[in-house]
Amino acid sequence: MQRHPEHQYLDLIEHLLEKGDRRIDRTGVGTLSMFGAMMRFDLSDGTFPVYTTKRVFWKTAVKEMLWFLTGQTNIQPLLKDNVRIWTDWPLDKYRKSTGRMISQEDFEAKILSDDGFAAEWGDLGPVYGKQWRKWLDATGKEHDQVATLIQTLKTNPTSRRMLFHAWNVGELDQMALSPCHMTYQFYVSEIPETAGDGASENASKGKLSLMVGQRSCDIGLGNPFNIAQEAALLHMVAQQVEMTPGELVWVGGDVHLYLNHIDYARTILAREPRPFPKVRLVRRPESIDHYKIEDFEVTGYEPHPAIDAPVAV
Structure with a gap:
């Protein structure tokens, strides 16, 4: 019987509990x-690797990815x-700057209702999306790394330069949080030699795989979100370039x-993984810029209950 791919995640948690280096961190x-760690997930049959040993709010994860892409x-x-x-x-920054211990609920309400307040206190600095879509070079020219990637996938799918990243050294000190998932590199296999006479217009132009390099990974709260949203990105890009997810x-x-x-970790280790759900994109938008959360049809997700755990800021 094939081992459930979620065991890769559980193995990392078990290793950390048993052999992790205890240290004081930034927070x-x-x-x-x-x-150093690696996990691999095969998406070629529509698999959506949303962990099952606790409920992962995959819609929130995908919405964050869609926001990055804007x-x-x-x-x-x-x-x-x-x-x-x-x-x-931004809430932590506001409290420290003003000395006002406003609640998160009131702070969010103010961001939503007051555009001026949002502009002053709701911006995170030049984080992921800005670097992916509007990287500013020394001459003042903007670079849309994602658009360039998609164009290269369409025109030169064997390129070894199909990637985008967010580690802009000159702007790190302006970011609310330095990029954790830094490098997104794409690779195309099974490229057809020629369309050939009578070939189907819907035939795949190759199998698209994605490797994400993450410098820093919160295995408890961050990784379940990251894996789900990175899988969603791979499905979207593959659809845009008429390839099969790999x-x-x-x-x-x-x-x-x-x-x-630690209690959270021990709880999920005591649970047995359940089958991953499947995902289907219900339409093909005109570009990577036009996907919505309603485009993702996810079936068969029956996880164990959610677990609350605090975020380290």
Whole structure:
């Protein structure tokens, strides 16, 4: 019997609990850490690797990816879409700058209702989306890395330069959080030699795989979101370039479990993974810029119950 692919995730957690290097981190919470890890997920049959040993709110993860793709950096559109995963950083900055211990609920309400307040306090700096879609070089020219990637996939699918990343050294100090998932590299296999006479117009132009390099990985809260949204991205890009999704390969650098997530970790280790769900894109938008959460039809997701765990800011 083939081993469930989610065991790769559980193996990392077990390794951290047993052999992780105990250390104090940037947040002051403390972690159990390891260096260097890899997981591989086959998406070719429509598999959507949303972990099942706890409920992962995959719609929130995909909405975040869609927000990245817009190039925006303000949390206001996220809040309008009921996504609150980035609020902690601007809220923390607001409290420290003003001395006002405003609640998260009131802060988010102010961001939503007051565009001026949102502009001043809701921006995260030049984080992921800005770098992916509007990288500014020394001459003032903007570079849309995602658009370039898609064009290269269509015109030169054997290129070894099909990637985008967010580690802009000159702007790191302006970001609310330095990029964790940094490099997205694409690879095409099974490229047909020629369309040939009578070939179907709907025939795949190859199998598209994605490798994500993540310098820093919160294995408890971050990784389940990251894997789901990276799989969603692979499905979207593959559809745009008329290819079949292949493998999602995830590579982690500093992979860590926060010390206040240890009970969470032990809980999911006691659970048996269930079958991954399937995903289908219900339409093909005109470009990568026009996907909506309603385009994702996910079936067969029956996870174990959700587990609450605190975010380290």
